[in-house]
Amino acid sequence: MPVRDGNHRHPEDAGSGTAGGRRTDMTKPEWIAEGVCQVGGPEVSRADDATVFIVDGGDELAMIDSGAGRSVRRIEENIRGAGLDPSRITQLILTHCHIDHIGGAPHFRERFGCRILIHALDAEAVETGDPKRTAASWYDTDFPPTKTDGRLTGEGGVLTVGNTALAWVHTPGHTPGSICLYLDRGDQRILFGQDIHGPFLAAFGSDLTQWRRSMDKLLALHADILCEGHFGIFRTKPSVQRYIQRTLDQNP
Numbered sequence: 001m002p003v004r005d006g007n008h009r010h011p012e013d014a015g016s017g018t019a020g021g022r023r024t025d026m027t028k029p030e031w032i033a034e035g036v037c038q039v040g041g042p043e044v045s046r047a048d049d050a051t052v053f054i055v056d057g058g059d060e061l062a063m064i065d066s067g068a069g070r071s072v073r074r075i076e077e078n079i080r081g082a083g084l085d086p087s088r089i090t091q092l093i094l095t096h097c098h099i100d101h102i103g104g105a106p107h108f109r110e111r112f113g114c115r116i117l118i119h120a121l122d123a124e125a126v127e128t129g130d131p132k133r134t135a136a137s138w139y140d141t142d143f144p145p146t147k148t149d150g151r152l153t154g155e156g157g158v159l160t161v162g163n164t165a166l167a168w169v170h171t172p173g174h175t176p177g178s179i180c181l182y183l184d185r186g187d188q189r190i191l192f193g194q195d196i197h198g199p200f201l202a203a204f205g206s207d208l209t210q211w212r213r214s215m216d217k218l219l220a221l222h223a224d225i226l227c228e229g230h231f232g233i234f235r236t237k238p239s240v241q242r243y244i245q246r247t248l249d250q251n252p
Contacts, residue, residue, distance in 0.1 A: 029079070050194060057162025060088055062093060063089050071104075095180065096175045106144060106146050117159070166183050197231065
């Protein structure tokens with residue numbers, strides 16, 4: 001979710017595209033790299049959505065996060081507008097349990113039969129619809145208790161999406177079960193780092209010590225592109241490293 005006081009934005013390194021929901025005009029879905037398309041987010045679907053991505057694995061698609069739930073039709077339209085068939089979505093991977101990432105999950109599973117995956121440490125919040133742990137109360141809404149289909153456990157692994165290997169790494173800090181994902185396209189590594197900026201609150205089970213270790217893991221990946229949850233797409237390796245490092249510096 002966006003940081004409410006705005007202190008985590010770095011204008012000189014700000015990514016293109018989604019930027020904390022400041023704009024109200026909607027843009028078209030955007031191909032970030034081969035087989036990676038942004039189909040949701042503040043400037044793409046609705047201001048209260050975190051960014052939503054599709055990974056195209058040929059016969060199968062994976063969806064990374066699902067928005068806050070109020071723009072599911074728009075996200076569907078964006079998927080089709082990118083030339084993709086949403087009925088090919090087999091996996092909906094939730095990077096953590098907050099409403100701006102999970103809100104559309106019940107809709108997309110009902111519509112397309114995709115499996116909902118989330119780290120085991122955040123699964124209970126989704127399955128109970130806990131208003132505080134899902135942050136639904138922040139958004140003046142409710143999240144219906146929603147069964148998950150797969151609980152990720154451990155420190156990381158690889159998900160198969162058709163012909164594509166999509167790696168995940170456990171990155172606790174913002175929430176206990178936060179994960180990031182990455183894949184390699186040619187000589188580029190694309191990192192999906194949703195909400196790596198925080199915020200960090202006791203109600204979320206946040207842990208700054210764990211978060212700093214998680215950010216060290218991400219720095220070690222040497223990603224060429226960072227798809228952030230609210231603050232844009234960072235398209236060079238130096239800008240990715242600077243963004244993560246400056247976020248670390250702001251939370252000593």
